[in-house]
Amino acid sequence: MITIIKPGMQMSIQDQGRTGSRHLGIGHSGCIDPYAQIITNRLVGNDDNNPVIEITLGLAEIQFDNDYYIALHGTDMKATVNGNAVEPGWSFYIKKGDVLKLNAARHGFRSYLAIGGDWHLPDLILNSYSTDISAGFGGLTGQALQAGDSFEVTPKYNTKVGLGAMLPPKSTQIRIHAGPHAALLPKDTIVNFINHSWHVSPNSNRMGTRLLSDECDIRHTVSLPSMAVAPGCIQLPPNGEPIVLLNDAQTTGGYPLLGTVIEADLRHFAQLKPGDFLHFKFVTLKEAHAAQEKLTAHLNQLAIALNYINK
Structure with missing residues (x-):
């Protein structure tokens, strides 16, 4: 028990x-x-x-x-x-x-x-x-x-005790793909979002990490029909405070999307606490695939090591 x-x-x-x-x-x-x-x-x-x-x-x-x-x-x-x-x-x-x-x-x-x-x-x-x-x-x-x-x-005691393994390194530079609504938002909204740092709001939870900035104003009046959203989508409400959707997020939403966090970087939001600073960077699909392959290699190396130790 x-x-x-x-x-x-x-x-x-x-x-x-x-x-x-x-x-x-x-x-x-x-x-x-x-x-x-x-x-x-x-x-x-x-x-x-x-x-x-x-x-x-x-x-x-x-x-x-x-x-x-x-x-x-x-x-x-x-x-x-x-x-x-x-x-x-x-x-x-x-x-x-x-x-x-x-x-x-x-x-x-x-x-x-x-x-x-x-x-x-x-x-x-x-x-x-x-x-x-x-x-x-x-x-x-x-x-x-x-x-x-x-x-x-x-x-069950299926392995030896006293084994250790590192997590992949964490980062506060979050890599993203471009969003579909850049042309609908006020001029320079996307540029301002990328070029400024953001900090995590105390109102964040497992549904989403809410972001605040003391120096960047990206408020808007764009309204869209509801569309499918998923973990990693970065929504922009009219108040200009982006929301990075996480695991417990809703399945639809009507806010414009600034971008999507690459799968390899979503894990970083597990450790971002209120007040922590982060910033965003656009990457290509090729770079996103390379980042994911690096994480897969990390797990593969661990599997090989544990298999050797437990023989």
């Missing part, structure tokens, strides 16, 4: 999310940083798409009623078990009755906890265990985990 003692700001069960259902109005959900999810799962011997617990900001506690291999990745929350540090990026042996304590996030916003074994959760919804908080389904109860929530995990 895994028991949530303190959930912190927001804690939820996520996997790689739901695909193929946006035409039904159902969002993607899933881990905002899927690479952290995959790497932590591999460190404890789970399948890549096994659920993990996504922890936001920290200040959380989780109790274990069995012996498990666990791994944390993402930002450093100065986690401890019985006073012993649990470093992000390493698998750790936790014993029955132990409590994992996470302090405040230091240089990021989210951490991902993998627990080695078979997770016993309510039935899959559209082939995913991910929690869609706005829609109210998935995960344990369809909502963020609360104090006192618990679920079973049958432990």
Whole structure:
């Protein structure tokens, strides 16, 4: 049994999310940083798409009623078990009755906890265990985990303990493709968006990262019919404060689109917290493919290393 003692700001069960259902109005959900999810799962011997617990900001506690291999990745929350540090990026042996304590996030916003074994959760919804908080389904109860929530995990020890792996480097320079509405917006809107830095609004969440600027005014009066949108789309509301849509975003919207974040860079938004600065850069499709291939190579190298170690 895994028991949530303190959930912190927001804690939820996520996997790689739901695909193929946006035409039904159902969002993607899933881990905002899927690479952290995959790497932590591999460190404890789970399948890549096994659920993990996504922890936001920290200040959380989780109790274990069995012996498990666990791994944390993402930002450093100065986690401890019985006073012993649990470093992000390493698998750790936790014993029955132990409590994992996470302090405040230091240089990021989210951490991902993998627990080695078979997770016993309510039935899959559209082939995913991910929690869609706005829609109210998935995960344990369809909502963020609360104090006192618990679920079973049958432990498995499919790998060696004490293994480590790095995440791909994070960045605050976000690469994007051009949007379709440049000609509809006031002159120089796109140029101003690219040439100025932006900071993350406190009103951001898993639906989208809202951006603010003290020096760039890109307000407009353009109104469009609703169209399909997806994670990565950068919407521009009339107030001139862009929104980068994330995993729990709606499936349609009527705001003009400034651009689309390339798939390889969406993971960076898992660690961008209120007040953090970022800026954007246009790239070609070829550059976007190269960035994705680099991430795939990172995972392939890890698979080769773990296969060698576990022989």
